[in-house]
Amino acid sequence: MSTTVLTVDDSRAMRDMLRHSLVAAGFRVLQAEDGMHGLEVLAQETPDVIVTDINMPRMDGFGFIEAVRKDEARRAVPVLVLTTEVDAAKKQRARAAGATGWIVKPFDPVKLVEAIRRVAA
Amino acid sequence: MQDPMAEIRATFFQECEEQLAALEAGLIAMESGASEAETVNAVFRAVHSMKGGAGIFSLDALVRFAHVFETALDKVRSGDLTATPRVVGIFLRAADVLADLVRAARDGGAVDEQRTAAMAAEFEHLDTPGDAVAPLAEDGVGSWEIVFSPRAELYAKANEAALLLRELGRLGEARVTLDTSRLPDLEAIDPEGAYLSWNISLQSDCDEAEIRNVFEFVEDDCELTISRAGVSGFAPGTVITGDNGFKFEFFAPMMEEEPEPEPAAIPATVQAEAAAEAPRNAVVEAIAAKAESATAVSATIRVDLDRVDRMIDLVGELVINEAMLSQRVMEAGIARASGVAMALEELEHLTREIQDSVMAIRAQPVRSVFQRMPRLVREVAAQTGKQVRLLTEGEGTEVDKTVIERISDPLTHMIRNAIDHGLETPEKRVAAGKPEEGTVKLTALHRSGRIVLEVADDGAGINRARVKQKAIENGVIGTDAQLTDDEIDNLIFLPGFSTAAKISDISGRGVGMDVVRQSVQALGGRISISSRPGLGSTFTLSLPLTLAVLDGMVVSARGHTLIIPLGAIVETLKPRGQDVFPLDRDTNLLALRGGYVPMVDVAASLGYCEELLEPEQGVALLVEGEGGVRAVLLVDAIHGQRQVVIKSLEANYRAVSGIAAATVMGDGRVALILDVDAVVRQARSEGNRVDAAAMEAS
Numbered sequence: 036m037s038t039t040v041l042t043v044d045d046s047r048a049m050r051d052m053l054r055h056s057l058v059a060a061g062f063r064v065l066q067a068e069d070g071m072h073g074l075e076v077l078a079q080e081t082p083d084v085i086v087t088d089i090n091m092p093r094m095d096g097f098g099f100i101e102a103v104r105k106d107e108a109r110r111a112v113p114v115l116v117l118t119t120e121v122d123a124a125k126k127q128r129a130r131a132a133g134a135t136g137w138i139v140k141p142f143d144p145v146k147l148v149e150a151i152r153r154v155a156a
Numbered sequence: 157m158q159d160p161m162a163e164i165r166a167t168f169f170q171e172c173e174e175q176l177a178a179l180e181a182g183l184i185a186m187e188s189g190a191s192e193a194e195t196v197n198a199v200f201r202a203v204h205s206m207k208g209g210a211g212i213f214s215l216d217a218l219v220r221f222a223h224v225f226e227t228a229l230d231k232v233r234s235g236d237l238t239a240t241p242r243v244v245g246i247f248l249r250a251a252d253v254l255a256d257l258v259r260a261a262r263d264g265g266a267v268d269e270q271r272t273a274a275m276a277a278e279f280e281h282l283d284t285p286g287d288a289v290a291p292l293a294e295d296g297v298g299s300w301e302i303v304f305s306p307r308a309e310l311y312a313k314a315n316e317a318a319l320l321l322r323e324l325g326r327l328g329e330a331r332v333t334l335d336t337s338r339l340p341d342l343e344a345i346d347p348e349g350a351y352l353s354w355n356i357s358l359q360s361d362c363d364e365a366e367i368r369n370v371f372e373f374v375e376d377d378c379e380l381t382i383s384r385a386g387v388s389g390f391a392p393g394t395v396i397t398g399d400n401g402f403k404f405e406f407f408a409p410m411m412e413e414e415p416e417p418e419p420a421a422i423p424a425t426v427q428a429e430a431a432a433e434a435p436r437n438a439v440v441e442a443i444a445a446k447a448e449s450a451t452a453v454s455a456t457i458r459v460d461l462d463r464v465d466r467m468i469d470l471v472g473e474l475v476i477n478e479a480m481l482s483q484r485v486m487e488a489g490i491a492r493a494s495g496v497a498m499a500l501e502e503l504e505h506l507t508r509e510i511q512d513s514v515m516a517i518r519a520q521p522v523r524s525v526f527q528r529m530p531r532l533v534r535e536v537a538a539q540t541g542k543q544v545r546l547l548t549e550g551e552g553t554e555v556d557k558t559v560i561e562r563i564s565d566p567l568t569h570m571i572r573n574a575i576d577h578g579l580e581t582p583e584k585r586v587a588a589g590k591p592e593e594g595t596v597k598l599t600a601l602h603r604s605g606r607i608v609l610e611v612a613d614d615g616a617g618i619n620r621a622r623v624k625q626k627a628i629e630n631g632v633i634g635t636d637a638q639l640t641d642d643e644i645d646n647l648i649f650l651p652g653f654s655t656a657a658k659i660s661d662i663s664g665r666g667v668g669m670d671v672v673r674q675s676v677q678a679l680g681g682r683i684s685i686s687s688r689p690g691l692g693s694t695f696t697l698s699l700p701l702t703l704a705v706l707d708g709m710v711v712s713a714r715g716h717t718l719i720i721p722l723g724a725i726v727e728t729l730k731p732r733g734q735d736v737f738p739l740d741r742d743t744n745l746l747a748l749r750g751g752y753v754p755m756v757d758v759a760a761s762l763g764y765c766e767e768l769l770e771p772e773q774g775v776a777l778l779v780e781g782e783g784g785v786r787a788v789l790l791v792d793a794i795h796g797q798r799q800v801v802i803k804s805l806e807a808n809y810r811a812v813s814g815i816a817a818a819t820v821m822g823d824g825r826v827a828l829i830l831d832v833d834a835v836v837r838q839a840r841s842e843g844n845r846v847d848a849a850a851m852e853a854s
Contacts, residue, residue: 045201045205046168046171046205046208046209047167047171048164048165048167048168048171048209048212049208049209049212051160051163051164051167052164052212055160055161055164088208090200090201090204090205091201092198092201118208119204119207119208119211121323121326123369123370123372126372126373137373139319140208140211140212141208141211141212141214142212
């Protein structure tokens with residue numbers, strides 16, 4: 036079965052772009068509009084990798100990662116942060132929340148796919 | 157299938173428009189004192205999200221500007237900067253620049269680069285008061301010499317040296333020299349090897365820790381030396397700017413307690429942490445509570461407008477079909493109390509409800525149009541050197557989407573006109589004892605089944621003597637014309653009237669008020685102006701709420717079935733002979749509760765016949781037109797109310813004066829919908845009477 040990736044981003048253009056790149060690489064893609072929605076999706080399915088934005092309404096990326104890490108059934112899912120943030124303090128916060136990696140937008144689809152493959156053991 | 161990238165791009169620009177609207181709304185809220193974290197966050201997110209999206213399409217100018225804008229907003233968000241009115245004012249202008257950049261990126265137009273650069277420069281001095289000289293700590297700037305030599309591992313982890321250098325550039329001015337001395341001959345190169353190193357001179361008042369932060373995630377995979385440089389400054393060298401880069405930082409290797417850099421190992425750590433924390437159900441509760449608060453945000457879906465329009469068309473057909481069925485059943489002599497008739501009544505009820513629900517889908521608050529106006533006001537105010545304050549009221553007033561789309565242009569024109577021609581210069585205002593700052597008030601409200609938009613200014617009002625003079629000069633009216641004040645004011649809507657001597661770029665734009673009036677009339681709307689010398693003018697624009705259905709009164713006039721819009725009807729009455737007073741050969745006045753109202757014979761006014769109907773033999777409908785002008789319409793009989801589906805006459809035939817549109821009745825015949833205002837006006841001016849008759853004959 037193909038690798039399933041959950042993408043969490045409040046921008047529809049960004050979600051479409053991610054879907055386009057990831058489907059082309061043979062992944063199965065789930066989408067969520069923000070952290071809260073992401074948790075709703077996770078209640079239904081467990082993806083192999085999660086790619087999340089940080090700045091989102093309702094529940095941001097930090098809150099989302101923390102919630103994933105507190106969920107016994109899903110804490111083993113690698114979470115990559117995909118963001119325009121370059122602030123070291125934010126990186127530190129993401130790491131503390133339990134993020135697996137940090138990718139700065141704009142992303143290179145090929146390298147994003149590589150990164151996902153690396154963490155989706 | 158369309159090109160998927162083109163579609164994503166279209167989505168991005170659509171989102172940008174939404175973000176720009178949210179940005180402006182948030183800033184305006186901040187301007188009027190809202191400083192809650194959520195408002196500031198929403199503003200920040202709007203800019204941030206545009207920056208992120210612009211990145212995927214390599215819209216560099218947009219990314220750069222959004223970045224400086226976002227940085228400034230972040231200062232407010234973190235509390236380092238107070239959102240004073242001056243700061244919010246700068247943000248508002250920055251939002252305008254951002255909007256220009258978005259549109260230029262979308263439509264390929266040019267951007268005022270100087271304006272963008274000036275705006276970006278203004279962000280630098282945000283935290284200094286406007287007049288004060290920016291106390292840049294020139295002597296506090298230090299120089300750093302950094303040598304950065306990545307090892308192969310750094311590249312293997314998908315890091316980009318260029319990106320790190322760019323980040324370094326954010327700390328200050330960086331001069332970067334590439335050192336290629338370790339580069340071997342081509343044959344000897346290992347494609348995955350690392351041979352390059354960089355010497356960086358950084359001019360910045362940052363400390364060493366900040367520089368180390370930049371290299372935080374690659375520290376173990378490179379040689380890095382950081383030292384204070386002498387004051388000698390920069391060595392000449394190549395400036396490298398990385399763009400469209402990519403960075404992937406792997407957190408796992410940084411975790412010292414986990415020597416295995418396998419991501420699979422992380423959960424173990426997390427598990428240990430989680431075990432030490434509060435019981436699991438507490439967490440679940442917290443999430444549930446958050447989920448509950450989230451339901452307060454109303455859920456929406458995006459639907460292609462074509463689908464909604466198709467549905468509206470179908471419902472329109474359904475309404476007509478239902479009416480036809482009712483009529484057939486009536487004609488067949490089926491008793492009203494029978495099961496069939498009752499089921500039919502239920503069907504009529506449901507049809508009506510479906511229609512209302514479908515129309516509600518298309519209804520939108522005028523907010524989206526109003527939100528664009530503050531920017532317009534700022535622009536025009538800047539161009540004319542006037543001080544303007546815009547007040548808005550009734551932003552939540554809902555109206556059909558097709559109407560929303562078309563009110564923007566006339567509204568823009570009315571506001572331009574109000575500022576350019578209506579308001580005086582600050583000096584003149586002060587001289588007239590008014591506050592320096594002029595006010596333009598934009599109001600939306602529902603009135604008798606129509607949406608009314610008002611643009612009121614507190615300027616000098618219309619210079620009637622000059623307008624009349626101009627009208628005479630341009631041959632719009634005769635030299636001996638006797639006009640009321642109101643009629644003089646409304647001369648500005650006549651074709652051929654323009655204060656040509658002084659058409660400015662602002663209200664001019666090559667379009668006169670007559671063109672505005674024509675476009676408004678094409679929508680079944682009306683525009684008028686009222687003015688009080690020295691106190692200001694008010695433009696009033698009224699439009700139907702929807703362009704699809706209408707509640708109407710079915711009447712007959714000399715055998716012709718007509719529909720009179722219900723919203724225009726005040727009351728119906730049976731005229732008595734002693735109340736009717738002839739004014740001239742064609743016009744009667746009706747005495748009504750102590751006043752006199754002109755009486756219009758509808759059939760005669762549409763040219764169906766020459767002879768007037770005896771008032772006592774007909775039924776009179778008191779109607780109210782634009783500006784509260786009342787008249788009595790005389791018809792043969794009233795047949796009851798009915799909701800009708802409007803079919804454009806222009807689209808199917810041609811425009812006919814006195815007739816607003818047509819509809820299809822239950823028996824399949826076409827009935828015309830009366831344009832009440834036009835009929836009232838036409839009767840006064842003895843206008844074109846043969847049009848409707850000629851049309852039916854053809």
